[in-house]
Amino acid sequence: MSELFREATPEERREYYTKEWSAKKLPDFIVETLEEREFGFDHTGEGPNDRKNAFSDIRDLEDYVKATSPYAIFSSVALYEDPREMEGWIGAELVFDIDAKDLPLRRCLHIHPSGQVCPLCLEDAKELARDTLVILKEDFGFEEVHVVYSGRGYHIRILDDWALDLDHKAREKILTYVSAAEEITFEDLQSRRIMLSSGYFRVFRLRFGYFIRRINENHLRNIGLRKNQIESLLEKREELYEGFVKNAFLTAFPQGIGQKGILKLFALSSTFSKAYFDGKVTIDVKRILRVPSSLHSKVGFVTTYIGQEEDKLEKFDPFKDAVPEFRRGEVREAYRQWTEEHGESI
Ligand SMILES: [Zn+2]
Secondary structure: OOOOOOOOOHHHHHHHHHHHOOHHHOOHHHHOOHHHOOEEEEOOOOOOOEEEEOOOOHHHHHHHHHHHOOOEEEEEOEEEEEOOOOEEEEEEOEEEEEEHHHOOOOOOOOOOOOOOOOHHHHHHHHHHHHHHHHHHHHOOOOOOEEEEEOOOEEEEEEOOHHHHOOOHHHHHHHHHHHOOOOOOOHHHHHOOHHHOOOOHHHHHHHHHHHHHOOOOHHHHHHOOOOHHHHHHHHHOHHHHHHHHHHHOOHHHOOOOOHHHHHHHHHHHHHHHHOOOOOHHHHHOOOOEEEOOOOEEOOOOEEOEEEEOOHHHHHHOOHHHHOOOHHHHHHHHHHHHHHHHHHHHHO
């Protein structure tokens, strides 16, 4: 049986790096800052032990990669005056990491345990990445926002000058905003502040939209909703999505839920949305991240640069656009088998 995700062998790594990969595949935002980045290599699959590498010429990086066919390649999100010593910190990209294997709320909860991924949670991660991209551009005005398929999810990497300068406290604040982690109160509901369409309520509604389409009976029972409330909520979830999320009509909530019930739903949505991102990646200004175009050997996919626009992300399909040559036939077959088995879930 073909496997959708599997570890690449050392021979396959060699084939990928010698035949398919070249430094030309690196995105411009890496090439333009090459000299200021620290590079880390994992040669064995045990983690990036070969650290503190720096390259002043792209050809040297290419030679090193082609000679060693590493298990994984990373580079710093920070730019340094002296990357070899990780000294003279100039700034660091602002990064959001959405990992499908860690999503607490996903449509495939009944298909596989957490820690694994499938086409459905990768699709869910893509929706979260798209919403995040919109928030970062519209609410913060970031202009240099790059989206990368990491192999098991999505990285959003921001290189605007003012983003590079942010300290970890400021990054934490942006993370709180983007996660819609602020509490919605009774007063917010009463004053109808919730109906404002800009600012915080955009992020809140986007996260609530993701939430309302994926929650199940158990989630709702756990927050103390009654059987009839649960039934009408699940029945009307698409209506609620259209009415509340798209148009901010609080009246979209079914009769009988009440303000208390609505607040409980909002609170549960926030609990989930806080866990959509790996917050450590956003706050840490000395992190290393997978280099776009490198092979994610553990899952057998290519870490792929997607671009800066929403529609590029929308069109991106990891099962077509992030498959190394040596797995083309295998992934096509495995994907076909997966949809045959779980097609009704899509
Ligand atoms: Zn899944």
